[in-house]
Amino acid sequence: MITKKYFNIAILFMIFFILGSITISAKVDIGGEINASLVVILDNQENLSAYPQGSLDLELYIPPFDNNQIKSAVYLYPNPSTGQLDFMFKKLYLKHKFDKLHLTLGRQPISWSFGSMLNPVDFTLGSVVMDEETGSKYQDAIEAYVPLNWNSSVSLIAAFPEGSQDIKWGLRGRTMIEGYDLTLNYVREPEIDFMGTIIPASQRIGFTAKGDLGPIGAYGALGYYFKDNDNGNLAYLIGGDYSYFFEAGNNIYFQLEYLSMKKDNLSSILGPFFAGNVTNNLNENIGLILGMVNYEIDEFSQINLMAISSLNDGSVIIIPGYRNQLSNNLSLNLSTAIYFGKEDTLFGSNVSEGAQQKPKGMIEIGLTYSF
Amino acid sequence: MKKIKWFLLIGITVSILFSCLIIATTAEMTAEEIILKRDSNEYFDTAQMEAEMIIVSGGRKITKTMLILSDKRNALIEFTNPVDRGTKFLKREDDLWMFFPDAEEIIKISGHMLNQGMMGSDFSYQDVMEADKLTDLYDFEIIKEEEFEGRPCYVLEGIAREGVKVSYYRRISWVDKERFIGLKEELYTKSGRILKETKANVIEEIEGRWVPTNSVMENKLRKDTYTEFTITQIKFNLEIPEETFSLQNLR
Numbered sequence: 001m002i003t004k005k006y007f008n009i010a011i012l013f014m015i016f017f018i019l020g021s022i023t024i025s026a027k028v029d030i031g032g033e034i035n036a037s038l039v040v041i042l043d044n045q046e047n048l049s050a051y052p053q054g055s056l057d058l059e060l061y062i063p064p065f066d067n068n069q070i071k072s073a074v075y076l077y078p079n080p081s082t083g084q085l086d087f088m089f090k091k092l093y094l095k096h097k098f099d100k101l102h103l104t105l106g107r108q109p110i111s112w113s114f115g116s117m118l119n120p121v122d123f124t125l126g127s128v129v130m131d132e133e134t135g136s137k138y139q140d141a142i143e144a145y146v147p148l149n150w151n152s153s154v155s156l157i158a159a160f161p162e163g164s165q166d167i168k169w170g171l172r173g174r175t176m177i178e179g180y181d182l183t184l185n186y187v188r189e190p191e192i193d194f195m196g197t198i199i200p201a202s203q204r205i206g207f208t209a210k211g212d213l214g215p216i217g218a219y220g221a222l223g224y225y226f227k228d229n230d231n232g233n234l235a236y237l238i239g240g241d242y243s244y245f246f247e248a249g250n251n252i253y254f255q256l257e258y259l260s261m262k263k264d265n266l267s268s269i270l271g272p273f274f275a276g277n278v279t280n281n282l283n284e285n286i287g288l289i290l291g292m293v294n295y296e297i298d299e300f301s302q303i304n305l306m307a308i309s310s311l312n313d314g315s316v317i318i319i320p321g322y323r324n325q326l327s328n329n330l331s332l333n334l335s336t337a338i339y340f341g342k343e344d345t346l347f348g349s350n351v352s353e354g355a356q357q358k359p360k361g362m363i364e365i366g367l368t369y370s371f
Numbered sequence: 372m373k374k375i376k377w378f379l380l381i382g383i384t385v386s387i388l389f390s391c392l393i394i395a396t397t398a399e400m401t402a403e404e405i406i407l408k409r410d411s412n413e414y415f416d417t418a419q420m421e422a423e424m425i426i427v428s429g430g431r432k433i434t435k436t437m438l439i440l441s442d443k444r445n446a447l448i449e450f451t452n453p454v455d456r457g458t459k460f461l462k463r464e465d466d467l468w469m470f471f472p473d474a475e476e477i478i479k480i481s482g483h484m485l486n487q488g489m490m491g492s493d494f495s496y497q498d499v500m501e502a503d504k505l506t507d508l509y510d511f512e513i514i515k516e517e518e519f520e521g522r523p524c525y526v527l528e529g530i531a532r533e534g535v536k537v538s539y540y541r542r543i544s545w546v547d548k549e550r551f552i553g554l555k556e557e558l559y560t561k562s563g564r565i566l567k568e569t570k571a572n573v574i575e576e577i578e579g580r581w582v583p584t585n586s587v588m589e590n591k592l593r594k595d596t597y598t599e600f601t602i603t604q605i606k607f608n609l610e611i612p613e614e615t616f617s618l619q620n621l622r
Contacts, residue, residue, distance in 0.1 A: 031453055061456075090473075109513030111476040111605070137474055138497055150463065150617035174618075179466065181479040210479050217481025243483045249566075251487055299428040299491045299596060323493070328433055370453040 013341060019096025025264060032073075035155040037333070037366025041359045044349055050208040053366070054078065059091070062246075071097040071108075071203060102145040109137045110157060112172060114219060117290050117306075120235045121206025121223040123157065125269055151176040166190030166201075180211035202227045217241040219257075225265050235261030239290075252292040256263050260287050272275045279324045283304045286346070287311035300325045308347065315348045327368045392618060402511040402527050408551040409544075410504040419440045420605040426492050430595040435490055439499075445616035448499070455490060459621050465536070467496055470621040477621050486538055493567065493590040493598040497538045508535050509542065516548075520556055523548045550574065550581040562594050565591045578607050 033056070034205055040050045052360025059073040071091040080088035093106030110123045119125075127332045141159035148154065157170035172185040185206045192199045210219040218240045226232030246252070261269070263286050290313060294304040301324040309316040321333040338361040341348025349360045400408075417440075424435045433456060438446045444545055448460045457472030467480040505511075509529030516525055522544040529587045531537045540561040545554045552574060558567040567590055571583035582605060589597040 003393075031456055102622070109474045109476075111474040112473065113476045113478060115478045115481075145619070146622070147614075147617065147619035148617075150614070153619060176466075176479075212482040215483050217483060241481050241483075243481075243487060245486070247564075247592065249590050253484075253487075296488075296491075298593075299426050299488070300431060300433065325454070327431075331454070346441060370456075 017047070027063070030058065031061060031371055032056065032058040032371075034369045035366055037364050040363045041361070042361045043359045046360065055366075057090075057213045067097040069097070071095070081089075088138070091253070093307065100146060102143075102147070104141075104143040107138060107140050108143065110141060110143070110159065112183065112206075112208075112223070113360070114181065114183060115210050115217070115241075116219055116221065116237060116239050116257055117292065118237060118257065118288070119172040119221065119235055120259060120261055120269055121185060121187075121204065121208060121221050121267075123159075123172075123251070125265075132330065148175075151181075151314050161192060163192045163194055164190045178211075180209050183208045184248075198214065200227055214238075215242065223261075233262045233265070235259070235265060249296075250296050252296075253292075255290075255294075257290050260285060260292070310341075310346040313341065313345040313348075315339075315345035317347045329371075331368045332366075333368060334363070334365050337361060400525075402513045402525075403506065404512050405513070405525050405527060405551065406506050406509075406529075406544075407551060409546050410506055412551050413553070413582075414504055415468070415580075415607050417609050417611045418605060418607050419605045419611075423601045423603055424490075424494070424598075425601075427599065430592075433491070435492070437531060440611060440615060442611060442616070446499070447616055448618070453515055456533060458490075460489075460496065461616060461618070461621055462496070466529055468618060468621065469563050475622060477618055488590075493588040493596065494600065495538060499538055501538075505529065508532060508537050509607040511544075512577075514543070517545075519545045524554060545601070547574075547581075552581045552583060567591055573601075580607070 032052075035056075036052070036054045038050060039053050042048055046064070055075065055077040057073065059071075059077050062070045062072075064071075071093055073089070073091040074084075074087050076085060076087045078084070081309050082208065089107045091107055093108045095102060095104040095106050112122045113119055124139065139159040139161065141157055141293075143155055143157045145153060145155040150176040152173075155171070155174050157168075157344070159168040159170070161168050168190055169188040170185065172183060174181070176182065183206075183210075187204050187206075189202045191201045191202075204223055206221060206223040208219070208221040210217070214301065220239065221235075221237040222364075223235040224232055224283060225235065237257060237259045239255065241253065241255040243250050244254070259269075265283060266286050287310070288308060290306070290308050292304060292306045294302060296302045299323045304323075306319040306323045307316060308319075318338045318340070320336050322332075324332045326332055339347055339349040339358055349358045390438055416554060420438050420439045422439060424437065426433045426435070434452065438449045446460075446462045450456060450458045453569045457470075459470040459472075461468040465482070467482075467485055468477055469480050470477050480496075486495050487494045488494065489499055499527045509531055511527045514526050514528045516523070518524065524547055527544045527546060529542045529544065531540050539558040541559040541563075542557075543557045545556070546552070547554050552571065552576075553569075553607070554571050557565055557567045558569070559565050567588055569586055569588045571586045574581055575582070575583035575584045576582075577584075582602065584597065584602045584605075587597050587599050
């Protein structure tokens with residue numbers, strides 16, 4: 001078995017070997033984004049604290065050659081636990097497009113998003129809306145993608161997740177019928193050692209659909225989760241989106257979705273930030289409602305408001321945001337998060353002992369420069 | 372001397388008759404013939420272009436650059452400016468797909484979003500990617516003839532055909548009488564409200580056809596805002612492989 005430790009090194013050597021043995025006549029370019037922001041937190045004791053935050057995304061743009069594609073993207077950030085500059089490869093892969101098969105080897109993003117804000121049947125579970133924080137979609141993996149026609153394909157993935165010596169498998173089929181984008185997928189998660197806690201092996205089968213119902217965009221997902229020697233359980237998501245155009249030419253975009261699933265599986269959907277509260281006084285089945293409104297003020301600026309609520313305990317997170325593109329390469333971003341809920345509720349700021357503490361609210365204001 | 376006078380008279384008469392014949396022929400063109408000539412000039416089998424889009428609002432300007440590949444029914448756009456680099460759109464008939472480069476995911480965009488401004492511009496996705504010929508979408512009639520910026524034009528009114536999906540119910544087009552290209556167009560709702568106005572600023576002859584290489588789209592519902600679209604390079608009738616307009620090519 002290939003161990004994960006040597007996987008990236010092997011890919012790096014392969015890329016250097018290929019780069020050295022071919023002539024790339026086209027221009028190689030480098031680009032990315034610099035982010036600088038100030039985060040202000042209001043904690044449980046109503047104390048305010050603030051700290052600066054910065055990061056750099058760097059990507060090397062190598063033009064495709066002879067049906068080959070090389071991608072390399074690295075994320076540099078100050079590690080809060082060590083205080084040192086740290087980095088994470090988002091992409092370091094080699095793709096070769098054979099006639100009937102596209103083979104991708106290396107660190108790569110694997111995302112099975114279909115347009116929802118939460119995705120209970122993604123390859124790597126973790127809320128789509130919160131995934132920027134975890135980066136969990138970037139995996140060391142081998143992907144075999146077989147295109148069947150312009151809109152249909154089958155892909156097989158073997159990934160090497162952190163905390164496991166076993167392979168994580170994924171299989172996804174995608175097609176379009178009567179204007180609906182349909183996917184059917186299967187994932188086999190290996191047993192994972194997460195900071196000393198053993199997460200047992202599990203499997204899931206998922207189905208998603210997205211299309212239009214008149215003027216409304218509609219989508220849904222159905223997942224079946226099961227483990228060895230355990231009863232399976234279902235999860236489902238339904239949602240829709242709609243645009244309204246004002247007489248002044250501006251438009252407002254709405255998105256609303258509902259997710260129902262067993263609480264045991266919810267922590268993997270919401271990510272580690274909320275995992276502590278999931279085991280608290282919640283019913284066996286959890287219903288989450290998510291809403292988003294995005295209003296375009298003018299060509300360069302927009303405000304948005306997102307809210308996530310647990311229907312079981314009434315706790316809510318409200319996330320207002322504002323974005324303004326100041327110039328060709330510079331944008332101003334403002335985002336806040338306010339938590340409402342009693343003690344031990346899913347999104348409440350006060351949690352039981354042992355769970356990750358959450359503040360009452362936070363605000364982040366920052367600038368992003370693209371180059 | 373008499374012979375020369377006689378030949379001169381015949382020559383002048385023939386010239387006058389010939390000119391009258393040309394005038395009569397063009398004057399007698401129907402609205403459908405004019406739009407067909409415009410369609411045959413402006414629409415192509417395949418094209419590959421590099422373009423720049425300058426969005427202006429108040430005193431602010433933002434520039435976006437892109438590569439566009441299109442055929443009669445489909446279009447593929449890839450943005451190349453730093454902020455949007457790698458973002459791609461694929462339009463297959465009435466469906467729009469978007470590729471997000473960071474997560475390398477492909478999402479089908481809901482139909483209602485086709486009317487939104489493309490990447491914040493005054494051009495909607497439908498405006499940029501519309502591949503249908505105008506004659507397939509609208510019934511036209513000539514409403515007048517007038518000069519527009521020194522060029523003689525036919526002014527035509529197009530009303531959307533029943534049962535056809537279009538972004539604008541009514542359009543008034545100023546079509547250049549000699550080059551058969553749209554110089555100006557006003558786009559209206561069914562209630563008669565003007566939504567947008569587009570003007571061709573620069574027209575060049577490329578590969579034997581007249582092409583508006585610089586045009587401006589003004590959103591009439593907003594103040595002090597317009598988008599300038601410039602084609603920096605264009606090639607027609609290239610062989611584009613079938614799989615170009617596919618989800619596999621977006622990845």
